[in-house]
Amino acid sequence: MRRIPHRRSRSLAACALTLALGGALAAVPAAANAADGPLAVQYRTSSSGNAASQAAPWLKVRNTGAAPVALSTVKLRYYFKADSASAVYRYSCDWAVKGCANVTGTFGTLATPTATADRYLEIGFTAAAGSLAPGADSGDIQVRFHRSDWQQLVQSDDHSFGAGQSAYGDWTKVTARVSGTVVWGTEPGGPVVPPPGPVLFDDFDYTAHSDPRLAANGWFLRTYSGGPGVPGATWSPQNISFAAADGNSVMKLETSTSGTAASTRQTEIATSAMKFRKGTYAARVKFSDAPAQGPDGDHVVQTFFAINDLKAPMADDYAEYDFEYLPNGGWGETSNIFYTTSWETYDPNTGQAVNQHTVARSSHGGWRDLVVTIDDNDIRYYVDGTLFSTHGAAYLPERPMVIAFNQWLTDLTGQTSTTPRTYEQQVDYVLHVKDQVLTPAQVAAKVGAYRTAGRTFEDTVTP
Ligand SMILES: [Ca+2]
Ligand SMILES: [Ca+2]
Ligand SMILES: [Ca+2]
Numbered sequence: 323m324r325r326i327p328h329r330r331s332r333s334l335a336a337c338a339l340t341l342a343l344g345g346a347l348a349a350v351p352a353a354a355n356a357a358d359g360p361l362a363v364q365y366r367t368s369s370s371g372n373a374a375s376q377a378a379p380w381l382k383v384r385n386t387g388a389a390p391v392a393l394s395t396v397k398l399r400y401y402f403k404a405d406s407a408s409a410v411y412r413y414s415c416d417w418a419v420k421g422c423a424n425v426t427g428t429f430g431t432l433a434t435p436t437a438t439a440d441r442y443l444e445i446g447f448t449a450a451a452g453s454l455a456p457g458a459d460s461g462d463i464q465v466r467f468h469r470s471d472w473q474q475l476v477q478s479d480d481h482s483f484g485a486g487q488s489a490y491g492d493w494t495k496v497t498a499r500v501s502g503t504v505v506w507g508t509e510p511g512g513p514v515v516p517p518p519g520p521v522l523f524d525d526f527d528y529t530a531h532s533d534p535r536l537a538a539n540g541w542f543l544r545t546y547s548g549g550p551g552v553p554g555a556t557w558s559p560q561n562i563s564f565a566a567a568d569g570n571s572v573m574k575l576e577t578s579t580s581g582t583a584a585s586t587r588q589t590e591i592a593t594s595a596m597k598f599r600k601g602t603y604a605a606r607v608k609f610s611d612a613p614a615q616g617p618d619g620d621h622v623v624q625t626f627f628a629i630n631d632l633k634a635p636m637a638d639d640y641a642e643y644d645f646e647y648l649p650n651g652g653w654g655e656t657s658n659i660f661y662t663t664s665w666e667t668y669d670p671n672t673g674q675a676v677n678q679h680t681v682a683r684s685s686h687g688g689w690r691d692l693v694v695t696i697d698d699n700d701i702r703y704y705v706d707g708t709l710f711s712t713h714g715a716a717y718l719p720e721r722p723m724v725i726a727f728n729q730w731l732t733d734l735t736g737q738t739s740t741t742p743r744t745y746e747q748q749v750d751y752v753l754h755v756k757d758q759v760l761t762p763a764q765v766a767a768k769v770g771a772y773r774t775a776g777r778t779f780e781d782t783v784t785p
Contacts, residue, residue, distance in 0.1 A: 360387030361506050363398060364459075365493035369466065370485050372478035376468035377402065379482065381445060382490060383498060384459035388775035391454045393420065393447035397499045401432070401439035401510050402480035410470040413443060419461025424451035427465055432510065439481040439510035443467055456775070481510045519601070520783040522593075522725070522754040523769070527571035527778040528564040537594075539779055544590035544728075551623075551730035554583035561589045568689070570750055571778070576614070577622060577729040578744040585742070586734070592726035596630055597785040599722045602760040603628055604693045604769075607727070608748035609647040611658065611687035616743025620736040621652030624747040626692050628723040635669040636676075641719035643694055643701060647686045652732040660686040662694070662703040662710055664717035680711035689750070691766075695759045707762040722785070725754060756783050 361383055368378035379400045385391050404411075413427035426446040432439055445463060454460065469475050477483045482495045497507035504512075528536055531543055543559035561576040575589040605626045612618050629642040642665035649658050663679040680703070693704040701713040729747045751769060760768070772780070 360385060360389070360391055360500060361396065361498045362386050362492055363494075363496045363498050363506050364490040365482075365484065365496050366487050366490045367484060368464070369477075370488065372485065373474045373476050375472065375474060376466045377475060377477055377480070377483070378464075378466040379443070379496070380490070381463045381465070381496065382459050382461065383454070383463075385454035385456050387771070388456055388777050388780075389771060390456065391500060392449075393424075393451040393453060393460065394449045395501045396447060397502075398445040399430075399442045399497045399499070399507075399509075400445070400482045401442045401495070401497075402477070402482060403435075403438055404441045405469065405473070405475050409475075411441070411443075411467045411475075412470050413465065413467045415463070415465045417462065417464045420447065420451040420463070424448045425463055425465070427467070429467075434511060436481070436511040438479055519758045520756040521768075522598075522781045522783050523751065523772050523777075523779065524781075525571055525751045525772065525778040526564060526573040526749055528573070530564060531559045531562045533564070535779075540594050540781060542592055542594045544592070551588050551732065552579075552583050552586045552734055555579075555586035555588050555731070557590055558587040559589075561587050562591060567748065568750075572608075573727075573749045575624075575727060575729040575747045575749070576744050577731065577747075578742065579620060579731060579734070580742045581734060581738065581740045583734070586731060588728070588730040589747075590726060590728035590730075592728075593724045595783075595785055596724050597722050597783055598628055598725055598754055598756070599719050600696045600698070601754060601756045601758055602693065602695045602765065603643070603725065604691070604751075604753040604760075604762075604765040605727070606689060606691055606750035607645070608689045608750075609649065609686050610746055611649045611685055613743045614746040617737060617739045617741050618743070619650055619739075620734070620743065620745065621648065621650055621732040622729065622736075622745045623648055623652065623732060624729050624745075626727055626749075626752075628694075628719075628725050630719070630721050630723040632667070632670065635671055636667050636674070638667050639720040640667040641665060641717075641721060641723055642677075643696070643719075643723075645692050645694070645703070648732075649685070649687060650736050652736065655683075657683065658685050658687075659683050660705075662713075664701045664713035666717050678713040678717055680713070682710070689748075691762060693760075693762050693765055697759050702759075704762050725752060727752075754783065 364382040366380050368380055415422035415425050418425045428444050430442050494507045497504050544557040563574045577588050579586040607626050609624045624647045627644040632640045644663040646661040651657050660682045661679055663677050666676040668675040691706050695702045703710045727749055
């Protein structure tokens, strides 16, 4: 428990009220690809008998991702149970849109057989098969295989066989690999590969705080007054800007003051929609230990967080998860301190708080890779790829939240100067993957894939 009388939480209650009253603010997120792939496999059989002279798995592979995929890196596996340990099978390609000459078929043996699979037919492609553009599929790949002695083979005990699959449809019993990594389907006895989940990604590639794409993409730049921070301060969208920096597009939050409430400009940007609960939240944020200009010493707070509205003091369906950096201390601290905090609830009137927090009393200035994951068991915070803290199940979110960044001053007691000064927080990107716990390396790979594809925004998370 920590008592913090002036929490930002009060601001979100106001924000939610604003959203409830102001339909104009509730921008609808732009639709994008339903899946971010990268591949899906479709299957039909052209030989449906439980026992047959040959198996005829016809296949198509579709690029569901945002980047082209070279077919030479793709392998499809059709799993079956051999008719005997010594049975030998022969592969044929009858027709393929990419050309049978560019399609390969080889047989493999499973190291760990199951009741329905001890062999597989692996379909591959030569370089001449080319690549699949986003949204494109390979077209028909009509292949078959039979026993070398032309005896009947039993299909009814084969993992990948679908007797009723007389037309093409997505088929997870045939797997797809890209460069050796399974990206589609379920291997025999193996873990189920979850389908790609809804995702929010924004590289913050905008022109200005007035760029209409910000609202179209579901962002709200705060204008309404109130806590947290200095009473009477202004929340200023004009202090949010966009630029190229350190090799990528970045968003800048500038918070300025001359030591009075009237001169204090704080900044906040949040999603309009309260639709984020379990899963992975990530952002690359640049904290600063010194002002961009003017004298140093204010109690500035630089943040990345998820939060919902407090419906009543101590309501337990409140939720909030914070990264907070105070380069000059504050909240009774005299030097730099970095917080991760998971909130069950609080009372804005008394300051009573039910939370779990973990701190580091050290500089966190500079670019930081921040990741927080929330599943059914706990909340895990990572900084620069390293686990920083794990918070318990008592603090899991009961309801969806918004995602937000803000920069504000806890009070004006950090220094007495009346010389103007400006503090700057930068944000490179934000990523949320719904209901999936990603490692920091998987976060980096996902962000890298968006950049390879030249894609700066996607939002497929539905409320
Ligand atoms: Ca069989
Ligand atoms: Ca709660
Ligand atoms: Ca960026």
